[in-house]
Structure formats: structure tokens, C-alpha cells
Amino acid sequence: MNLTWHIVKKDLRRMAWPVSGWLAFVAAALVWLGAMHMPEDSVRAGDFYNWINGLGGLKTWAVIMQVVTAALLAAHLMLEDATVGTMGFWLTRPIARGRMLAAKLMAGGLLLVVAPVIALTPVWLANGFSLGETAMAAGEFAAWQIALVVLAFAVASLTKNLAQFFFAATGMAVAFAMVVSIASLAWQLPFQDSDLLRSRQMLTLFAPVPFMLAVLGWQVFTRRTKAGWIAVGVGLLALLAVGVAWPWDVTANWPRARARMRATAVGLDDLAARIAVKKIVTPFDRALPQAVFVTVKGGPIGEGFFAPESDSITLRLADKRRIQLTLSPGGLWGEDAAMRIAGLKRDADPVEWGMAGRVYGVHDWSAMREALQVSGMLQFAFMHGRVVAELPLQPGAQARSGSSTIRIVGLGGSEGLSETCVVVEERDSVFIGDVGQNEGRMVRQNDHSRRDCYFLVNRALGVAKCLHIVESGSANMASLLVSVRQLYFSFPERVVNGKREELAGWREGAVLIKVRFELDSRTFSRLTTERVPLELEEEKK
Amino acid sequence: MNIIETKNLTRRYGRTEAVHGLDLAVPTGSVFALLGPNGAGKTTTLKMLMNLLEPTAGEARVLGVDSRKLGERERRLIGYVSENQQLPLWMTVRQLLDYCRPFYPTWDRELEQTLLGRFALPEARKLAHLSRGMLMKAALLASLAYRPKLLVLDEPFSGLDPLVRDEFIKGVLEVSEQGDWTVVVSSHDIDEVERLADHVAMLEEGRLRLSEPTEELQARFRRVEVALGESAAQLDGVPSGWLEVERAGRNVRFVDSQYEREATEQACRERFADATVTAQPMSLREIFLTMARVQRAERKEAAS
Numbered sequence: 001m002n003l004t005w006h007i008v009k010k011d012l013r014r015m016a017w018p019v020s021g022w023l024a025f026v027a028a029a030l031v032w033l034g035a036m037h038m039p040e041d042s043v044r045a046g047d048f049y050n051w052i053n054g055l056g057g058l059k060t061w062a063v064i065m066q067v068v069t070a071a072l073l074a075a076h077l078m079l080e081d082a083t084v085g086t087m088g089f090w091l092t093r094p095i096a097r098g099r100m101l102a103a104k105l106m107a108g109g110l111l112l113v114v115a116p117v118i119a120l121t122p123v124w125l126a127n128g129f130s131l132g133e134t135a136m137a138a139g140e141f142a143a144w145q146i147a148l149v150v151l152a153f154a155v156a157s158l159t160k161n162l163a164q165f166f167f168a169a170t171g172m173a174v175a176f177a178m179v180v181s182i183a184s185l186a187w188q189l190p191f192q193d194s195d196l197l198r199s200r201q202m203l204t205l206f207a208p209v210p211f212m213l214a215v216l217g218w219q220v221f222t223r224r225t226k227a228g229w230i231a232v233g234v235g236l237l238a239l240l241a242v243g244v245a246w247p248w249d250v251t252a253n254w255p256r257a258r259a260r261m262r263a264t265a266v267g268l269d270d271l272a273a274r275i276a277v278k279k280i281v282t283p284f285d286r287a288l289p290q291a292v293f294v295t296v297k298g299g300p301i302g303e304g305f306f307a308p309e310s311d312s313i314t315l316r317l318a319d320k321r322r323i324q325l326t327l328s329p330g331g332l333w334g335e336d337a338a339m340r341i342a343g344l345k346r347d348a349d350p351v352e353w354g355m356a357g358r359v360y361g362v363h364d365w366s367a368m369r370e371a372l373q374v375s376g377m378l379q380f381a382f383m384h385g386r387v388v389a390e391l392p393l394q395p396g397a398q399a400r401s402g403s404s405t406i407r408i409v410g411l412g413g414s415e416g417l418s419e420t421c422v423v424v425e426e427r428d429s430v431f432i433g434d435v436g437q438n439e440g441r442m443v444r445q446n447d448h449s450r451r452d453c454y455f456l457v458n459r460a461l462g463v464a465k466c467l468h469i470v471e472s473g474s475a476n477m478a479s480l481l482v483s484v485r486q487l488y489f490s491f492p493e494r495v496v497n498g499k500r501e502e503l504a505g506w507r508e509g510a511v512l513i514k515v516r517f518e519l520d521s522r523t524f525s526r527l528t529t530e531r532v533p534l535e536l537e538e539e540k541k
Numbered sequence: 542m543n544i545i546e547t548k549n550l551t552r553r554y555g556r557t558e559a560v561h562g563l564d565l566a567v568p569t570g571s572v573f574a575l576l577g578p579n580g581a582g583k584t585t586t587l588k589m590l591m592n593l594l595e596p597t598a599g600e601a602r603v604l605g606v607d608s609r610k611l612g613e614r615e616r617r618l619i620g621y622v623s624e625n626q627q628l629p630l631w632m633t634v635r636q637l638l639d640y641c642r643p644f645y646p647t648w649d650r651e652l653e654q655t656l657l658g659r660f661a662l663p664e665a666r667k668l669a670h671l672s673r674g675m676l677m678k679a680a681l682l683a684s685l686a687y688r689p690k691l692l693v694l695d696e697p698f699s700g701l702d703p704l705v706r707d708e709f710i711k712g713v714l715e716v717s718e719q720g721d722w723t724v725v726v727s728s729h730d731i732d733e734v735e736r737l738a739d740h741v742a743m744l745e746e747g748r749l750r751l752s753e754p755t756e757e758l759q760a761r762f763r764r765v766e767v768a769l770g771e772s773a774a775q776l777d778g779v780p781s782g783w784l785e786v787e788r789a790g791r792n793v794r795f796v797d798s799q800y801e802r803e804a805t806e807q808a809c810r811e812r813f814a815d816a817t818v819t820a821q822p823m824s825l826r827e828i829f830l831t832m833a834r835v836q837r838a839e840r841k842e843a844a845s
Binding site: 002003006010014080082086087088089091092093094095096099 | 588591593594612613614615616617619621623625626627628629631640641643644645
């Protein structure tokens with residue numbers, strides 16, 4: 001161990017200056033993101049899209065720079081004691097290969113994982129992150145850095161110098177992108193088992209890290225570079241095969257089981273489901289996809305609510321056909337619950353959520369009418385809600401709750417229109433589960449890991465309006481999210497002489513309330529019906 | 542007792558055979574020179590001995606261990622200096638020594654200080670700022686200070702000026718005389734090696750041409766000049782050990798690779814009656830060049 005640490009100290013000395021520069025850049029980038037504020041006149045000029053997108057663009061470059069420089073630093077660290085070639089100094093010294101590998105991993109961990117986490121911690125805390133959020137941000141950042149260091153070490157171990165590394169790493173990144181692109185074509189095919197699909201996606205995206213760790217070990221211990229490259233090539237092909245045809249659900253026994261137990265304990269069994277089938281008719285009266293709606297009702301449980309998430313059910317028809325369909329949550333389920341949390345609604349009716357799925361290729365409408373059975377598993381998210389901000393409806397008003405800051409930048413909308421909007425700039429902690437896969441920088445709103453609801457309230461006038469959220473853009477880096485939202489509302493109105501006009505004085509004393517739901521756990525509920533009395537509706541489109 | 546033994550040691554690069562079926566034995570305590578022209582396979586051989594390259598076939602045993610299994614324990618007993626070795630150039634001489642020291646329980650700080658003085662190495666200067674000669678001396682110092690049982694020097698004199706060479710050789714000789722060290726040195730600089738080596742092996746095109754103690758080699762090689770009397774010179778059917786036989790006027794000259802005074806004179810008299818035979822000792826360089834020329838001629842003949 002002493003000798004291993006002796007090698008680590010040598011590497012720390014060697015990399016001290018370059019890594020210090022990199023750390024300064026990483027910390028400065030996060031400080032910069034946290035310090036950026038949208039100017040108020042950008043709302044008047046209507047260019048807040050440009051502002052947030054410009055910020056997002058700069059942030060993207062900053063992240064790319066961070067990643068590329070970190071990869072080059074990791075490669076430099078590895079290449080200090082290169083494994084390719086026969087002229088390496090360490091190869092002729094009494095340094096066992098395992099010792100060298102351990103030393104490199106320790107040095108990489110200290111310089112590129114621990115050091116940046118230490119450098120970023122004050123920045124996270126200064127941005128209002130709680131200790132728990134700071135720990136999560138640190139863990140997430142560390143996980144990305146570990147993956148990056150492993151990948152960079154593995155490629156560097158197969159190359160002679162930084163120039164070779166740069167080309168090899170670029171080539172591998174392109175090859176990996178191609179593998180993911182090809183696999184994603186298969187992921188978009190209809191009628192797939194969602195668990196299996198998730199397993200394939202996870203393995204394709206994350207399996208390269210342990211695989212490359214194995215390649216790194218192989219190369220350091222054997223120094224058979226050609227075989228190492230062959231293994232990488234075969235690995236990429238195997239990854240493609242995994243992405244397209246992996247046959248087992250690796251997530252089957254993951255923490256969902258625990259969540260289910262917990263959710264059952266708090267009473268998910270009390271939920272009631274209503275199932276309706278809706279026939280949608282187009283202007284051409286064509287045979288059409290038919291929608292199946294499952295409405296779930298459930299009251300608040302403590303300070304939490306169950307929110308439905310997508311899952312699949314099987315519809316067994318009278319003619320014994322079985323139709324598999326995926327249900328997705330529809331509507332703004334949180335409004336009702338949020339109003340109760342904000343004290344704006346007090347009735348004791350159950351909260352109602354709708355889920356919908358579409359049936360394709362069933363032209364025999366009567367068969368749907370005669371559905372015998374609906375069965376499947378519904379996935380629920382148990383969400384806790386709380387009021388995180390209440391601030392006067394004035395430009396510049398700001399409220400902060402932990403890491404969540406909201407500032408009203410201005411009021412937008414055109415004169416004479418009944419609808420206008422509040423433009424808010426927000427700062428939050430954001431973690432991997434909160435960011436959608438397909439939405440780039442946007443925080444995913446439909447997976448219920450976090451959901452915000454906004455109300456405009458004038459208590460004196462008894463007015464409460466739920467606001468419609470339009471995401472203008474966001475920029476996130478190292479778990480710090482800066483986003484701009486437009487919150488649309490219609491003026492409170494009254495009818496005077498048969499004409500509708502804005503309720504006078506409603507703006508004075510109006511406050512903006514933000515309610516946030518955060519995921520507690522996920523759970524499943526089995527849904528089985530016998531001879532469900534389907535409610536048939538027709539909807540012209 | 543041999544510190545290094547190879548058996549049928551072979552290394553191929555694609556279709557090119559850099560080392561072919563090498564059977565070599567390096568006696569413990571010897572200063573063993575591996576000679577040969579550029580591309581003869583010297584460096585490849587040493588790299589296989591140091592497990593920097595894997596043999597394609599055959600095996601080498603170093604310190605009694607298969608070279609492919611040289612571990613920390615064996616490497617603590619081996620010093621290696623090569624002209625192309627990548628040293629950590631960002632370190633100062635002091636940092637290099639401080640870095641190397643903990644790996645060797647036998648590191649002799651007194652010897653380190655002695656050699657630092659002898660080589661006049663500036664401790665605070667970075668290796669990157671050292672001349673080539675200084676760099677080689679720093680590498681040598683980092684390989685001598687722990688008194689290795691086996692010191693392997695791969696083309697250590699390349700690019701060094703005569704003064705530095707002298708210091709380098711003196712350093713090696715001085716230290717090797719202090720203990721039971723074995724030095725293996727590869728070089729194409731035969732004059733320098735001659736001062737060092739008590740055993741010599743000659744490689745050509747990856748094949749071992751000879752391997753024996755220097756004294757024995759020099760004893761059996763003589764440049765022989767036969768001054769003919771009145772008799773005619775009979776140059777056909779000369780012994781196979783006579784190399785480069787040529788006639789110049791009333792003289793016949795050749796190199797006898799199996800020289801024994803009485804036997805050589807007897808053989809001369811049988812062919813050249815009333816001849817006067819004089820035999821001159823040969824330097825390693827002359828022997829090396831003679832063998833190289835003979836082998837080249839043999840290859841040419843075989844090719845035609």
C-alpha cells in the first residue's frame with residue numbers, strides 16, 4: 001500500500017497544476033450559471049427565449065469543455081505510465097501491474113472525482129442546496145466522473161500518446177453514437193415490453209463502463225494492445241446486439257418491490273378505477289384508433305398523493321382477442337391536489353386522475369363494447385406536495401425555499417387579449433431522474449419525479465387561477481438548473497351589461513403560489529375487472 | 542551458474558524474424574557484451590529478457606525465473622538503462638531518485654551520493670533540461686544505486702561524447718567491481734565494449750554467431766601473414782577456420798579463427814614450404830568486422 005500511495009503521490013504532483021486549472025474552470029462555470037439572472041427588459045423585448053437558450057448554449061459548451069478536458073487529463077494521467085510500447089519507465093521498475101492499476105485508479109479518483117466534488121460543494125451550498133441535495137449532487141457528479149475516468153483510462157491504456165488517444169476516443173465516441181442510433185431505431189418499434197425496453201436501453205447506455213473497466217484491467221495486466229482493440233470492437237457489436245435483442249428484464253427485482261410494500265401500507269388499495277372506452281371519429285368517419293380511458297380516484301394520504309404513471313394493460317375482448325395497450329397519464333392531475341395543499345380548496349372528494357391509451361387496428365367497434373376483462377398493472381408514484389413559494393405578482397418579486405428560487409421577471413402577453421403570462425426565472429437542484437431522455441435540457445414533466453403547479457390567488461376577492469406552464473428553456477449543470485417558464489392565465493372576469501371584462505383590482509393583492517410535488521416512492525397496483533361495463537362515448541375530431 | 546539462459550528464443554514481427562532460435566547463457570558475475578550491427582536483434586533480445594516484449598517462441602530465464610513472470614521481487618535485483626527509455630522528464634534529478642528509492646530495499650544512499658558527485662549531476666535540474674549524456678547518467682545512477690545483481694544496458698553509449706562515455710564506463714566498471722554483479726550491455730560500439738566486456742556474444746540478423754569469453758575469442762583469432770619463399774602458394778583446400786584468405790605478391794594473408802600457434806604454423810608449412818609465419822592479435826572490432834564480411838559473402842554465395 002505504501003508503494004501504491006508513493007506512485008499516487010507522484011501522479012498528484014505531476015497533475016497538480018493542470019488539474020487545478022480544470023477545477024477552477026469547473027467551479028467557475030457553476031458559479032457563473034448560478035450568478036446569471038435574466039434582465040427584466042428581456043420580457044418587454046420578448047427575447048427571454050434568446051436569453052435562456054443562449055445560456056443553455058453556453059452551458060453546453062462549458063460542459064463539453066469540462067468533459068473533454070477531464071478526459072484529456074485522465075488520459076494524461078494514464079499515459080504518464082503508458083502500457084503500450086516497450087519504453088515505459090515503470091515497466092522496468094519493481095512495480096507490479098496490479099499495483100500500478102490501483103495507483104492510477106486512486107489518483108484518478110482523487111484528482112477527477114473527489115477534488116471536483118470538494119471544489120463544487122461550496123458552490124452547491126451557496127446556491128441553497130440542502131446537505132441531502134449536496135450529497136446527491138456530489139454523488140451524481142462523482143458517478144459521471146467515475147464513468148468518464150474509467151472510459152478515458154481504458155482508451156488511454158490502449159494508446160501510446162495523447163494524440164493517439166484523442167483520435168481513438170473520438171472514433172469510439174462516434175462508434176458508440178452509431179450503436180445507440182441503430183439500437184434506438186429498434187426501441188421505437190411499437191408493441192414492446194416496456195420493462196424489456198428499459199433493460200435494453202439501460203444496458204446499452206451503461207454497460208460500456210464496466211466493460212471498459214475490464215478492458216483497462218486486461219490491458220494493464222497483459223499489455224496485449226491488439227487483443228484489447230479487438231475486444232473493444234467486439235464489445236461494440238455486442239452492445240448493438242444487447243440494445244436490439246436483450247431478452248431479460250434486468251430491472252425485475254429492483255427496488256420496486258420495496259416501494260410496493262410501502263405503498264400498500266399507506267393504502268393504495270383504497271383507490272378506485274373506472275374504465276371507459278371512447279370511439280374517436282374523424283371528419284372522414286374512418287375506422288379509427290379507439291381510446292381507452294382509465295380514471296383512478298384516490299384521496300390524499302397524509303400529505304401525499306398517488307399519481308398514475310404509464311403502464312400497460314391487457315384488454316380481453318368478447319371474441320377472445322387480447323389487446324395489449326400502454327396507458328399514459330393525461331391532463332393536469334396535480335391541480336386539484338395542489339389547490340388543497342395551498343388551502344384553496346377544502347372539499348373531501350377524491351382526487352381524480354385520468355390515464356389513456358389507444359387501441360389500433362380494431363375496426364369492429366362492437367367487440368370493444370363487449371370487452372370481457374381488463375387486466376394489468378398500473379404504476380403509481382406516491383408524491384409529497386408542499387408550497388415552495390408565495391410571492392406578490394410584481395416584476396422582481398423573488399422567493400426562495402432551499403435550493404428552489406423563483407423570481408418574477410415580468411408579465412407578458414399582448415394588450416387586448418384575454419390571456420397573458422407571468423415570466424418566471426427559477427433555480428433548482430436537478431438530478432438525473434428529473435431530466436427527460438428525449439427532451440434534452442428540459443425537465444420532464446410527465447414522469448412525476450417532480451411536478452410544479454402554479455396558482456394566481458387574490459384571497460380578498462376569492463380568486464384562484466391555475467396557471468398553464470410553458471417551458472421556455474433551461475440550462476442545467478452539475479445538478480443546478482436554471483429555467484425560464486411562462487405561466488399563462490386568463491384574467492378573472494365579470495360580466496357587465498352582457499359584456500365580459502377584467503375583474504377590477506384583482507392584480508393588486510394577487511400572489512403567485514408555487515406548489516411542488518416530489519416523488520416519494522413508486523408502486524404498482526394490479527387492476528383486474530370482470531365484464532367491465534364499458535362506457536361508450538363518441539368524440540368527433 | 543548462469544544468471545540468464547535462453548532456449549530457442551524467437552521473436553517475429555509479422556513475417557520478419559527479429560530474433561531466431563537464440564540459445565544464450567550469461568554467466569553470473571560477467572560483463573557480457575551483446576554485439577551486432579543495427580537491426581541484428583540485440584534490443585529485441587534484451588526486451589524479451591526484461592519482459593517488455595513477449596517471445597513468439599522459446600523461453601528465457603532471468604535470475605532463474607521465466608522472463609514472462611518477472612515480478613517485483615526479481616525487478617528489485619535488475620537495473621535497466623536504454624537509449625530510448627522514456628524517463629519522467631518533468632522530474633528533477635533529485636525527484637527521480639526520491640521516486641525510485643522506495644521501490645528498492647537495497648538502495649544505497651552513500652553510493653547514490655558518490656555517483657551524483659562522480660557524474661556531476663545537477664540535482665535540482667529537470668531531466669527535460671539535461672543533455673543526452675547527463676540524462677543517460679541520471680538513468681544509470683537510478684539503476685546503480687540499489688546495487689542490482691543484474692544490470693542491463695541497451696546501447697548506452699549512443700550519442701554520447703567521448704568524455705561522457707568514459708565517465709559512464711568508469712562508473713559501470715567501478716560499481717561492478719564492488720560486488721558480484723552481472724552486466725549485460727548491447728552495443729554496436731565495439732571499441733567501448735572491449736574495455737568493459739569479459740564475455741562477448743555476436744548477433745547477426747537475429748541469429749547468434751558466437752558467444753564466448755572475450756579472452757578466449759581474442760586468443761583464437763589472429764591475423765596471420767605468411768611471407769612465401771620460393772615455393773608456389775597453394776590456396777585451395779585451406780582449413781575452414783581460415784577466413785578472408787588472400788594473396789598479395791609474395792605474401793598470403795588470412796584471419797585464423799581457430800588460432801593455436803603450433804597448429805597454425807604447422808598448417809602453413811604444409812601448404813607453403815619455407816614460408817615465414819607472423820600472427821598479430823586482433824581487436825574485437827577487427828574480429829567483428831571480419832566475421833561480418835565473411836557472413837555477408839556466405840549469404841551472397843548462398844543467394845547466387
